Amino acid sequence: MAKRKGLSRSAKIFWGLLAAVLIAITGIWGYNRYMEKKKVEQLYRYGFRLLEEQIATYIKENYSGISKIEFSPIFVDGDGRFTIMTVDVVPVVYDNYGNRSLLGTKIGNTSYGGYGVNGGLTLDFDISGNEIIYLEDFDNNKEIEVSNDTHLPDKAKLLSSKKIDDNMDALIEDKQLKDVTKSAEGSPEAEIVYNLKIKEGEYWKWR
Numbered sequence: 001m002a003k004r005k006g007l008s009r010s011a012k013i014f015w016g017l018l019a020a021v022l023i024a025i026t027g028i029w030g031y032n033r034y035m036e037k038k039k040v041e042q043l044y045r046y047g048f049r050l051l052e053e054q055i056a057t058y059i060k061e062n063y064s065g066i067s068k069i070e071f072s073p074i075f076v077d078g079d080g081r082f083t084i085m086t087v088d089v090v091p092v093v094y095d096n097y098g099n100r101s102l103l104g105t106k107i108g109n110t111s112y113g114g115y116g117v118n119g120g121l122t123l124d125f126d127i128s129g130n131e132i133i134y135l136e137d138f139d140n141n142k143e144i145e146v147s148n149d150t151h152l153p154d155k156a157k158l159l160s161s162k163k164i165d166d167n168m169d170a171l172i173e174d175k176q177l178k179d180v181t182k183s184a185e186g187s188p189e190a191e192i193v194y195n196l197k198i199k200e201g202e203y204w205k206w207r
Contacts, residue, residue: 043123045196047133048074048089051121053152054135055091055103056192058161063168065180066187068094071195074116075203087123088116088203089195093168093177101176103167105204108174112167114203120163138163 056069072090091103104114113119122134122143134143135156144156158164171177 039129041198043125043131043133044074044076044087044198046131047121047123048087048116049194049196050133050135050146050149050152050156051115052089052091052194053192054120054156054158055115055164056194057152058158058164059091059093059168060188060190060192061186062182062184063093063180064183064185064187065095065177066093066190067096067098068191068193070094070193072203072206073195073197073199075199075201075206077200077202086114086117086203088114088119090203090206091115093171093180095177095180097178099177101171102207103164103171107170107176110170112170113163116203 052071056071059066059069070092072092074087074089076085076087078085088104090105092100093103094100104112104119106112115121117123120136120138122132122136124132126132131147132145133147134145136143137156137158139158139160139162144153146153146156149156165182168177168180168182172180
């Protein structure tokens, strides 16, 4: 019976080099994808830190009876290719009696708009890969660029916000908050806790 010939030395070298090239390409692709994900997550944290500060500052300066303002993790839902991607955060307010209420959720039969990308915040990269961040002032129909700001600048502070006011009014009328009123005195002693953790999931399911 004839003995089967093995691969020649040159063939072994060829296939070995091909395997090495494929492994290298796969490694580079994986690394690039990982770095791209980290870059996007950094943009989310940067932008949402400013959005959270904008929301918290408005509530703290315009509502009395608030003891604490905090936020849910940043929720990313969808992949942006086959499903619509949403990126949102849930603001949470506490009154002086310890009652805890969520903004941007459903109260009774009314759903209140979320807070995030396309809900107060615009995030993107320019052609050079630099971060682009805009905060929205819906009442004045304008966007404020904050790409180079590490803290909320005065130009991005909300002087009014029908969106937040309507949501707060509904929470107060629903008796979720006690002795909280719209007031220029605000709640100067209110604690603010920011949250820049990123999680996958639907923000409206968070409690």
